[in-house]
Amino acid sequence: MKLSKVIEILNAELYSSFADLDMTFQYGKASDLLSDVLRFPAENSLLLTGLMNLQVVRTAEMLDIKGIVFVRDKKPSQEIIDLANQTGIVLMGTRFNLYKSCGLLYQYGLMD
Template sequence: MTIRDVVRLLDAEILCGEEHLDTEIHTACGSDMMSDVLAYVKDQSVLLTGLLNPQVVRTAEMMDMLCIVFVRGKRPEQEVIDLARSKGIVLLSTEKRLFVACGILYTNGLGG
């Protein structure tokens, strides 16, 4: 699927990175613990999280991820949005909870 499909499936708001919505993605991971993302993730392109600080964007950047989805209706500070924009990372915000958001993407074909 594309990031545009993620937006539609999660009824998400686009915070930045509109120009990258047609990028193809195949896998995702969900975590609030960035150390675990750095330890266990391999080639996942989407990160779903409830954590809002700039280190979420930096972690995604180190892992070459393309898109971050903030769950539970959370929105980061403008500083975080600007950082993601400068790195070409798409930021989305959805009202859905982490488990539900992951489940929807998984059942629609996104792998782990």
């Protein structure tokens, strides 16, 4: 699924300064526990989470996760945005909760 489609479906706000709207994600991962994310790594994934700290970006970097969506209208700090920009990870935010965000993306073809 293209980044532009993810933004459209989730009515997401893009926080990254470098985003390529044609980049694609094959899988979606959702968790507020980074230990769960580490158990099931998948390249070319989009991580959906309500967790808001630098470790989310570090974990995504380690697992080659290309994008992070912060749910429940949470806004990342400038420090988180800067780290994501440095590591090439796209950051977005949506007002939808985790359940609804996952359901919408799954409905439009993002695999789990």
